[in-house]
Amino acid sequence: MSSFIEVQDVEMVFSTRKGRFHALREIDLKVERGEFVTLIGHSGCGKSTLLNLIAGLTRPTSGVLICDEREIASPGPERAVVFQNHSLLPWLTCFENVHLAVERVFAANEDREQLRERTQAALELVNMGHAAAKRPHEISGGMKQRVGIARALAMEPKVLLLDEPFGALDALTRARLQDELLKIVARSGSTTVMVTHDVDEAVLLSDRIVMMTNGPAATIGEILRVDLARPRDRVGLVEDSHYTHFRKAVLDFLYTRHGHVESAAA
Amino acid sequence: MVSAVFHSSLDTRSAEAKAPRVSVAAARAPIVPAAEAAPHHPRYDWRGLALKVVPPLLGIALLIAIWGVLTRTSTTFPTPGATFTEAVKVFSDPFYRNGPNDQGIGWNILFSLYRVAIGFGLAAAVGIPLGFLIGRFEVIKHMTAPLISLLRPVSPLAWLPIGLLVFKAANPAAIWTIFICSIWPMIINTAVGVQRVPVDYLNVARVLNLSEWKVITRILFPAVLPYMLTGVRLSVGTAWLVIVAAEMLTGGVGIGFWVWDEWNNLNVKHILIAILVIGVVGLVLEWTLIAIAKRFSYDDA
Numbered sequence: 001m002s003s004f005i006e007v008q009d010v011e012m013v014f015s016t017r018k019g020r021f022h023a024l025r026e027i028d029l030k031v032e033r034g035e036f037v038t039l040i041g042h043s044g045c046g047k048s049t050l051l052n053l054i055a056g057l058t059r060p061t062s063g064v065l066i067c068d069e070r071e072i073a074s075p076g077p078e079r080a081v082v083f084q085n086h087s088l089l090p091w092l093t094c095f096e097n098v099h100l101a102v103e104r105v106f107a108a109n110e111d112r113e114q115l116r117e118r119t120q121a122a123l124e125l126v127n128m129g130h131a132a133a134k135r136p137h138e139i140s141g142g143m144k145q146r147v148g149i150a151r152a153l154a155m156e157p158k159v160l161l162l163d164e165p166f167g168a169l170d171a172l173t174r175a176r177l178q179d180e181l182l183k184i185v186a187r188s189g190s191t192t193v194m195v196t197h198d199v200d201e202a203v204l205l206s207d208r209i210v211m212m213t214n215g216p217a218a219t220i221g222e223i224l225r226v227d228l229a230r231p232r233d234r235v236g237l238v239e240d241s242h243y244t245h246f247r248k249a250v251l252d253f254l255y256t257r258h259g260h261v262e263s264a265a266a
Numbered sequence: 267m268v269s270a271v272f273h274s275s276l277d278t279r280s281a282e283a284k285a286p287r288v289s290v291a292a293a294r295a296p297i298v299p300a301a302e303a304a305p306h307h308p309r310y311d312w313r314g315l316a317l318k319v320v321p322p323l324l325g326i327a328l329l330i331a332i333w334g335v336l337t338r339t340s341t342t343f344p345t346p347g348a349t350f351t352e353a354v355k356v357f358s359d360p361f362y363r364n365g366p367n368d369q370g371i372g373w374n375i376l377f378s379l380y381r382v383a384i385g386f387g388l389a390a391a392v393g394i395p396l397g398f399l400i401g402r403f404e405v406i407k408h409m410t411a412p413l414i415s416l417l418r419p420v421s422p423l424a425w426l427p428i429g430l431l432v433f434k435a436a437n438p439a440a441i442w443t444i445f446i447c448s449i450w451p452m453i454i455n456t457a458v459g460v461q462r463v464p465v466d467y468l469n470v471a472r473v474l475n476l477s478e479w480k481v482i483t484r485i486l487f488p489a490v491l492p493y494m495l496t497g498v499r500l501s502v503g504t505a506w507l508v509i510v511a512a513e514m515l516t517g518g519v520g521i522g523f524w525v526w527d528e529w530n531n532l533n534v535k536h537i538l539i540a541i542l543v544i545g546v547v548g549l550v551l552e553w554t555l556i557a558i559a560k561r562f563s564y565d566d567a
Contacts, residue, residue: 057469075472087466091488100484104474155474 003030010063041212080152095132122154142173162194385444393452401460436516451500459493495559
């Protein structure tokens, strides 16, 4: 039995105006069903590129990506993406933003009332039911990101892809949303791939942490399995010796062995 | 021979006419909000209000004062007082009809607005879809780019003979001139708007796998709308500029023709009134479209 998501020998070269840019090389990764994997690395290491490849938003220069035994040829609602900058449509209310996704996936089999219920339920799930009628510019950054997550979850995707979803938020909001995400993922059991540059976030959330070397021509440097028991409690974990061990392992990889050298990226 | 004389005098006249038109319109415009604002805000910050009201009034007063001083001894150029008296007379009966060449100022304005509406409406109907195509498809963009950059700077009146030739009538030729001159801002702004639709929104559409219809109605159209409305605003401004000049050449009923007719009658007071009216109508068109644009703009935050 093969894995749920398989990335086989993927290489990514962008042809830009300044010439060819070799972003990724020799990427091999398997993600099991229901697993939570984070991609971590310094900026410019191509972790978002890898996520976009899994989403199907870009196609690899060479190599194959497979999801649920099918090749990933284009984006689709079974692989929902939560974008870094929330990407809510500013002319639609929160409800309409989520409804757009719900409609696309379920309109064929369900009536209007059911679609509305689904939309409202998705907003309730991220505690945003009260803001259904508000437009994105009327709510805070953390709230927008929650609605973005609601939009992704409402599609009941097989895979949830998150591109630094909490990167733009303050530390307290980020912690609360991380806890909520943990609960939601535990409940829905969805397979999740998340890009982050936050070591604590990676260790707290992941089953495995994929650590990437610096670009250009970045690849997977090391994969760390985080076998901490779930549910995980952020306060309790602070003094947990396993937790500090994993944390140190990631920090060691990022700063000691692959310290970010600006000239390497330039 | 006649047309050559006609053209040269038109050019100098229109150049002269433009300068005072703009300054009168700009200076007079704030009268309306200022006069209304005072009774509406009885507990207003008086200092701020005074700063808003007094300088525009001073500007207008200064202009009228200079006008009055300069025309004190003139026999050809009317004084402000005489012009005002005449204006009261003109506006007391705006909708009279004494044959085709002598109609009230209301009719003249309405006829001009009607031509602008038709020409501009046709330009919007062609220009906006064309802008979408240019913005969406690289090939069409490269096909049309040289044509647009070549034709856009052409003076409005250069198009008029083509219209007369093709339509063999004055009225459609004037409308054609409006059409061709007001189409460019709408094409260009719509195309730019389509090209500037944030990639993130299009990515959302791709992840949701939305149908092409949904992409257009839910993402492209709302995202482009503010740009499009900017184009519409610029177009209406251009159309209103062009109609006066076009009507001077084509005749008929219209505010531009009225100016020319009164020039031939050497009725300078009416010309001054017409200049003010043209300015006010242009301003009202501009304000209306700004209000519409505000209604449809969204805060992207």
